[in-house]
Amino acid sequence: LLFSMVKHHPASAKTVMTELLAQSEFPSPHATASDKRLFLQQMLSTRSFIKVKGIVNEFSVKCRNLQGTAY
Secondary structure, three states, X not given: OHHHHHHHOHHXXXXXXXXXXXXXXXXXXXXXXXXXXXXXXXXXHOXXXXXXXXXXXXXXXXXXXXXXXXX
């Protein structure tokens, strides 16, 4: 769903994602403002489903505070 939104409606996706990520504790207190900016920038700059999966996975690992583990 996220991939389709970014691919077909990038302007709307940017607006919605920016508003969601602007919340201090969303999606996790472990995600810093720079992590959120990088996630948004990477999501909006790619059109490859495989890259989007990797970007989302990397961000979810940061949100769950699992950097440096087997995930």
